Amino acid sequence: MKYKIAVIPGDGIGREVVDEGVKLLKLISKIYGDIDFTLEYFDYGCDYYVKHGVMMEEDGLEKLSQFDAIYLGAVGNNIVSDDISLRGLLLKIRQGFDQYVNLRPIKLLKGVDSIVKNKSQNEINMIFVRENSEGEYIGTGSHMFKGSDRELVIQDSVFTRYGCERIIRYAFEIAKNSNKTLTSISKANALNYSMVFWDNIFNELKEEYPEVETHSYLVDAATIVMLENPEKLEVVVSSNLFGDILTDLGAAIAGGIGLAAGANINPERKYPSMFEPIHGSAPDIAGDNIANPIAAIWSVSQMMDFFGREDIGADILKAIEYLIEEGTHLPRDMGGNAKTGEVGDRLCYHLKNIVKM
Amino acid sequence: MKYKIAVIPGDGIGREVVDEGVKLLKLISKIYGDIDFTLEYFDYGCDYYVKHGVMMEEDGLEKLSQFDAIYLGAVGNNIVSDDISLRGLLLKIRQGFDQYVNLRPIKLLKGVDSIVKNKSQNEINMIFVRENSEGEYIGTGSHMFKGSDRELVIQDSVFTRYGCERIIRYAFEIAKNSNKTLTSISKANALNYSMVFWDNIFNELKEEYPEVETHSYLVDAATIVMLENPEKLEVVVSSNLFGDILTDLGAAIAGGIGLAAGANINPERKYPSMFEPIHGSAPDIAGDNIANPIAAIWSVSQMMDFFGREDIGADILKAIEYLIEEGTHLPRDMGGNAKTGEVGDRLCYHLKNIVKM
Numbered sequence A, B: 001m002k003y004k005i006a007v008i009p010g011d012g013i014g015r016e017v018v019d020e021g022v023k024l025l026k027l028i029s030k031i032y033g034d035i036d037f038t039l040e041y042f043d044y045g046c047d048y049y050v051k052h053g054v055m056m057e058e059d060g061l062e063k064l065s066q067f068d069a070i071y072l073g074a075v076g077n078n079i080v081s082d083d084i085s086l087r088g089l090l091l092k093i094r095q096g097f098d099q100y101v102n103l104r105p106i107k108l109l110k111g112v113d114s115i116v117k118n119k120s121q122n123e124i125n126m127i128f129v130r131e132n133s134e135g136e137y138i139g140t141g142s143h144m145f146k147g148s149d150r151e152l153v154i155q156d157s158v159f160t161r162y163g164c165e166r167i168i169r170y171a172f173e174i175a176k177n178s179n180k181t182l183t184s185i186s187k188a189n190a191l192n193y194s195m196v197f198w199d200n201i202f203n204e205l206k207e208e209y210p211e212v213e214t215h216s217y218l219v220d221a222a223t224i225v226m227l228e229n230p231e232k233l234e235v236v237v238s239s240n241l242f243g244d245i246l247t248d249l250g251a252a253i254a255g256g257i258g259l260a261a262g263a264n265i266n267p268e269r270k271y272p273s274m275f276e277p278i279h280g281s282a283p284d285i286a287g288d289n290i291a292n293p294i295a296a297i298w299s300v301s302q303m304m305d306f307f308g309r310e311d312i313g314a315d316i317l318k319a320i321e322y323l324i325e326e327g328t329h330l331p332r333d334m335g336g337n338a339k340t341g342e343v344g345d346r347l348c349y350h351l352k353n354i355v356k357m
């Protein structure tokens, strides 16, 4: 099979880590034989904005729609304000391509120490299913009485039945097919429209999946569960903002943000899905070649899963675990001093060996 | 000085832990000599709701307004839905009495082990200043096309200049007077009205406080900072929802929710302020007398600070530290087997000794 991949390195360390992911993609087509990729680069990002006044071309989404997947580095720099750069590129793609599922594994890999005491590999192993198309991130609102004492803004959170049902159903399907429990994140005691609605739909769908064991936590309490009893969480479904917050916390308990990957999926495959490390562009270390490429490479593993090649996805994770257990080629944030490119090369080396075996 | 305190034990373990706080209040008036309290009980809560169809009397706020402070246990049970019980009592008091400052210390006490690796007492020592009157909790919104496929809800987040300025200013004053840094929590890259506005006001006020060192973190990144570098956080100011989430996380890193207290303050003293443990009513263990009363007692310490008696507030914290270091009278969630009442009695014992010294 041949897949067309749009590569958007973006800004800062996004470019450095994407280089390593691309190395891996090239290696994969070489060593597996039955899969191939054509890559096309897009220079969208903050530099593009500085030159053209927009984060991507006007027909950018149309161009990208021709691809099977998008591989994104990171977006943002110190010049363009974040609400412009992210809304103009990352969120625009997520929402424009109806990538309504944001899938984020939170898994303590072999060889990785959690910052939380006494946690073992099998206790930190969950998958977050984050709503990715509406909710708190819908982006509408109003700004009144500007500059006066009674100035105020209203930010809308829009939760549709359509949007809630499909994401919660998607999570139920994962839980059912993998024989895992499903936990919903809520805050109905304070958010009397959005989260009451969310809970109602969750409870409705429960009826359709009597075989799935379900739980529900308030978002604040969920932070405590993630630290004290992460083994209670298997498949987790949440709104856009809650998923954003809890998956960063998840990254922190599973080895740090340098390891955390995310897939933005349009399950109907009407539009391309997008794969990215969940870390940002880190302008402070950009250009130093010390960024950790593992998250970007983990997101290539997610891309392979999405293409139906779970075998390759699993091999990549194995290569990452070999690299970490070996310990000789770790990036700075993991206590080593390997350059970004050296980490990527070593991962390629391990993947080659795994395929040879 | 004589203070009138309204006691609302509320539901579940709220009643058990408030009993211990009241023991302490009675002891305080006896051993300090120059301070006294009159207590009046209010049976507002879920049982009240079941009997009367409302969480508190119609003129409840008016009655409570006669007091110098409110001492609250916890609200909520398994029968009344949370959005009714909390909006009808806890949030009603916070908003009705314009308790716009929610002050939450996150402090690793002597003798307490953090669940996070390698963290010492002086690294986890921050004070959260949470907006408590508006923002994401304003409670307005709409529900459209009920029961149809296009059903949707909108939850409003309302941020006023008035509300943002006063809470951020309050936090700047604390930072300035205690010579600490101030960190603002944001999410302007996704919340393009509320958090852009919040950031702008924070930046405006910075000009008025050139002596205060400031920082800003996105709420998702802040969860990582709290685990990896809590020493970076001293005074923290945040919106209502973000403060809710991060202070529960804070409780988890500082010994658990059984130790976390909060003060809901109306700084102008036009209305009474309210003091409460931040844990919930825990229906699952209610009645077993195993709840940890330390959070409720820490909130008495905050009440003393608020009355200008920081000396008594500090003595109470010292008594808690003695109890924990001693280790013989710890409640179940701290690894001991003392009953709620035994923990309270032992704290009274330590406070007596501290005052005698």
Ligand SMILES: CC(C)[C@H](C(=O)O)[C@@H](O)C(=O)O
Pocket: A086, A090, A091, A244, A278, B189, B190, B220
């Ligand atoms: C950059 C930002 C808009 C984004 C988000 O909040 O979704 C990021 O934090 C993430 O989690 O992918």
Ligand SMILES: CC(C)[C@H](C(=O)O)[C@@H](O)C(=O)O
Pocket: A189, A190, A220, B086, B090, B091, B244, B278
């Ligand atoms: C009970 C709930 C409404 C409340 C809140 O979210 O404010 C609680 O979690 C808290 O933090 O005091």
